[in-house]
Amino acid sequence: MEKYSFSAAETFAVWRNNYERCWLCHRPLSLLECTVDHVLPERLIENDEERATVFRLFGLDSTFELNSFVNWLPAHSWCNAKKSDLVLDYSGGVQIVLQKLREHAHRTAAMAANLQSQTTKGRVLGPLGAALSSGSLNEFDLRSFLSRYGY
Numbered sequence: 001m002e003k004y005s006f007s008a009a010e011t012f013a014v015w016r017n018n019y020e021r022c023w024l025c026h027r028p029l030s031l032l033e034c035t036v037d038h039v040l041p042e043r044l045i046e047n048d049e050e051r052a053t054v055f056r057l058f059g060l061d062s063t064f065e066l067n068s069f070v071n072w073l074p075a076h077s078w079c080n081a082k083k084s085d086l087v088l089d090y091s092g093g094v095q096i097v098l099q100k101l102r103e104h105a106h107r108t109a110a111m112a113a114n115l116q117s118q119t120t121k122g123r124v125l126g127p128l129g130a131a132l133s134s135g136s137l138n139e140f141d142l143r144s145f146l147s148r149y150g151y
Helices: 008-016 042-046 048-057 077-083 092-118 121-134 139-148
Strands: 034-038 072-076
Touching: 008 034, 008 072, 008 092, 034 077, 042 048, 072 077, 072 092, 121 139
Parallel strands: none
Antiparallel strands: 034 072
16 A cells, blocks of 8 residues: 655644644644654555454544544654554543544645645745745755655
8 A cells, every 4th residue: 555645735734733743742843843643544544354443442433534634643753653553552532632633624624725725836935035034944944845745
């Protein structure tokens, strides 16, 4: 199975709508550090039996989408790598996390869609130029961001 490739808009929306913090260590997270983690691992897509068991355990129905905003949270790359593709033990805490994601997934999805459809060159280059001029963004940051998305 090929892993899901997050767009810049999806990553930004997940990061922004989840308080700009890593959901695993709860420390602040910059957008440049942000990876998107699947609360329930993406690998469950390939294993019907395990997916059904995990969904039952967490009280999810078969329409729950693993590759969607109801299952994505921001994480540091090292926190995400440490968790890897583990299914976290069932707990009230994880259940609450999944419930909160379901409650505001539409807002996060709308933000990502808006970013992709409403972004014009002028709206991007103006703030980008200001950030570079003020020093709040540097060439290394810009190159790192662009390389992350294959540019």
